[in-house]
Amino acid sequence: MALLEIRDVVKTFGDFTAVNHVSLSVEAGEFFTLLGPSGCGKTTLLRMLAGFEQPNSGQILLDGKDMSQVPPEKRPVHTVFQSYALFPHMTVAQNIAFPLQMAGVAKADIPARVAEVLEDVRLQQFAKRFPHELSGGQRQRVAIARALVNRPRLLLLDEPLSALDAKLREEMQLELINLQKEVGITFVYVTHDQGEALALSHRIAVMNKGEVAQLDAPETIYSYPKNRFVADFIGQCNLLDAKVVEVGGERMKVEIPGVGVCETLPVDGAQVGQSGTLTLRPEKIRLAASVAHDADEVHFTGKVHDCLYLGDVTIYIVELDNGTLVETMLPNSAPGRARFFDDNDAVELAWRYDAGHFLLG
Amino acid sequence: MKVSRWVWGAASLVYAFLYLPLAIVVVFSFNDSALNAEWVGFTLDWYKQLFHDDVMIEAASHTLAIGFVTCVVSTVLGTLAGYAMYKYRLRLLPVLVLTPIAIPEILTGVSLLIFFVMLNMTLGLVSITLSHIAFCIGFVAIVVRSRLQGMDESLVEAARDLGASPITAFRRITLPLIMPGIIAGALMAFTLSIDDFVISFFTAGVGSNTLPLEIYSRVKVPVKLNPEVNAISSLLMLLTLSLILIVSKVAPSALRAGGD
Ligand SMILES: Nc1ncnc2c1ncn2[C@@H]1O[C@H](COP(=O)(O)OP(=O)(O)OP(=O)(O)O)[C@@H](O)[C@H]1O
Numbered sequence: 306m307a308l309l310e311i312r313d314v315v316k317t318f319g320d321f322t323a324v325n326h327v328s329l330s331v332e333a334g335e336f337f338t339l340l341g342p343s344g345c346g347k348t349t350l351l352r353m354l355a356g357f358e359q360p361n362s363g364q365i366l367l368d369g370k371d372m373s374q375v376p377p378e379k380r381p382v383h384t385v386f387q388s389y390a391l392f393p394h395m396t397v398a399q400n401i402a403f404p405l406q407m408a409g410v411a412k413a414d415i416p417a418r419v420a421e422v423l424e425d426v427r428l429q430q431f432a433k434r435f436p437h438e439l440s441g442g443q444r445q446r447v448a449i450a451r452a453l454v455n456r457p458r459l460l461l462l463d464e465p466l467s468a469l470d471a472k473l474r475e476e477m478q479l480e481l482i483n484l485q486k487e488v489g490i491t492f493v494y495v496t497h498d499q500g501e502a503l504a505l506s507h508r509i510a511v512m513n514k515g516e517v518a519q520l521d522a523p524e525t526i527y528s529y530p531k532n533r534f535v536a537d538f539i540g541q542c543n544l545l546d547a548k549v550v551e552v553g554g555e556r557m558k559v560e561i562p563g564v565g566v567c568e569t570l571p572v573d574g575a576q577v578g579q580s581g582t583l584t585l586r587p588e589k590i591r592l593a594a595s596v597a598h599d600a601d602e603v604h605f606t607g608k609v610h611d612c613l614y615l616g617d618v619t620i621y622i623v624e625l626d627n628g629t630l631v632e633t634m635l636p637n638s639a640p641g642r643a644r645f646f647d648d649n650d651a652v653e654l655a656w657r658y659d660a661g662h663f664l665l666g
Numbered sequence: 667m668k669v670s671r672w673v674w675g676a677a678s679l680v681y682a683f684l685y686l687p688l689a690i691v692v693v694f695s696f697n698d699s700a701l702n703a704e705w706v707g708f709t710l711d712w713y714k715q716l717f718h719d720d721v722m723i724e725a726a727s728h729t730l731a732i733g734f735v736t737c738v739v740s741t742v743l744g745t746l747a748g749y750a751m752y753k754y755r756l757r758l759l760p761v762l763v764l765t766p767i768a769i770p771e772i773l774t775g776v777s778l779l780i781f782f783v784m785l786n787m788t789l790g791l792v793s794i795t796l797s798h799i800a801f802c803i804g805f806v807a808i809v810v811r812s813r814l815q816g817m818d819e820s821l822v823e824a825a826r827d828l829g830a831s832p833i834t835a836f837r838r839i840t841l842p843l844i845m846p847g848i849i850a851g852a853l854m855a856f857t858l859s860i861d862d863f864v865i866s867f868f869t870a871g872v873g874s875n876t877l878p879l880e881i882y883s884r885v886k887v888p889v890k891l892n893p894e895v896n897a898i899s900s901l902l903m904l905l906t907l908s909l910i911l912i913v914s915k916v917a918p919s920a921l922r923a924g925g926d
């Protein structure tokens with residue numbers, strides 16, 4: 306049985322639907338992420354899990370128990386708030402002791418428990434400080450320690466890293482992964498940063514306008530986005546309009562109007578004549594002055610339209626012969642090389658039949 | 667930036683205007699002369715006389731008793747009102763609680779007098795105290811509400827999330843955080859009460875003179891006017907100042923009532 310089960314949950318504010326028929330389940334021990342653009346309903350869904358909002362319809366089950374009549378303080382669920390919400394009039398140690406006191410832990414046992422969790426987040430020497438005497442990263446760790454100290458079944462984290470600078474964020478991401486492994490508590494993590502979601506999660510639910518657009522493992526979400534929204538939202542992606550021209554067999558053929566026919570992975574239920582979108586990640590496309598031919602690949606010629614130097618890689622926007630723009634990239638890994646082509650250089654493109662995939666409709 | 671000499675000059679004038687009269691009162695309370703005219707010599711006679719002046723002492727004890735009860739009751743009720751205004755965003759409540767602040771005191775005084783008379787209540791300490799409470803609640807409520815508004819709402823949610831019932835969350839989180847506001851409100855209620863004249867004037871009865879009423883009655887009648895009034899005024903000032911000092915030590919942010 307799943308630890309958390311969300312069944313067809315709807316939440317409206319007035320006539321605005323913030324969460325629209327969401328169903329999903331989270332297994333014990335999982336690092337589960339809700340990813341989506343601002344305003345898509347991530348926080349609202351999280352607040353319903355914590356008990357601060359009631360769904361208009363649908364059910365939330367924790368360990369198989371319906372949570373609708375259970376107030377926040379009675380749920381074995383703790384939240385790390387985006388603002389951290391540390392109690393400003395209490396020291397770090399007092400903040401962390403708070404949930405233990407609420408749970409009725411014997412007074413004598415509290416200091417040891419606090420010390421233990423402070424060690425987990427490497428803040429032993431900060432126990433006597435007040436929140437305003439800590440840096441952003443330290444506050445964040447106190448918030449996590451406080452939420453973890455009495456071992457909730459489920460830890461909810463609402464964009465806990467968004468207030469930190471890029472460097473510290475990366476550090477904290479690694480710490481979060483390790484911490485989650487160590488304590489083995491189920492995490493439901495909210496973010497609008499796709500890189501963070503891909504890096505941290507076991508599974509990701511991509512949300513759009515209150516609905517789940519796709520729920521899969523990070524690799525699947527990235528390589529096989531189920532719809533245009535996900536393809537577009539996660540990373541860079543070429544979205545080429547195309548039409549099915551041949552089905553059956555190991556590969557399917559689609560035609561990109563004005564460009565040509567190319568092979569791709571078969572799609573269930575595809576029929577000749579249906580239109581759709583071919584999704585292609587820039588890094589899956591081969592780019593060279595002349596590309597050796599290969600039976601598994603399709604070839605096109607074009608010229609460089611734009612270059613974007615990003616340091617580790619350079620993005621080349623290639624204009625195909627009919628004017629279609631395709632984004633590609635090359636790593637600048639060879640010593641002394643910063644760019645391979647200039648604007649208007651003639652180039653060749655190639656991609657394997659399984660480099661991208663086709664979306665119907 | 668250099669502040670121009672004019673600004674300094676103007677500021678000094680304003681402060682002189684504010685504090686010079688107070689200083690004069692204090693100085694003359696130690697003056698060995700019955701006239702507030704020129705400095706003759708140092709004496710503590712007026713203070714001695716004050717402590718043998720039963721009428722003045724009775725008035726002072728009335729004032730302190732009224733001030734204390736007003737302070738306690740209006741702080742409790744005002745805090746509850748401020749919390750309710752913050753929490754429930756009712757439209758009518760703020761109007762009801764805050765109107766007494768805006769209404770001219772003379773109106774409040776007259777209307778309370780009529781009200782007490784209609785109720786057939788004997789005017790005295792009770793009626794004065796009730797009146798003071800009525801107009802102090804609003805001040806406490808405003809300060810407490812603004813303190814609440816400055817508080818991060820997610821703190822209470824965090825407390826609930828971590829296992830606190832609504833009441834525990836209020837006691838452990840909300841209350842300590844708004845305490846500076848409550849103390850500021852209490853201080854305000856106490857000082858408003860001990861120096862109130864207009865409302866006390868209307869709602870006082872025979873034998874329930876408060877200090878401001880007694881002082882006024884003496885200032886009005888030249889025969890009774892002597893530096894004893896200076897002495898009691900100085901003591902009143904001392905009381906208020908030490909209250910402010912205590913509060914600034916105990917809860918430094920209380921004096922910035924708006925919450926920080
Ligand atoms: N209490 C509320 N009353 C009215 N509308 C609300 C309320 N809370 C949220 N909403 C609306 O619901 C939508 C979803 O809000 P939510 O906070 O869940 O978004 P989010 O996905 O967390 O976005 P972000 O990434 O910006 O935090 C928003 O359009 C928001 O305006």
Ligand SMILES: [Mg+2]
Binds near residue numbers: 348463
């Ligand atoms: Mg949010």
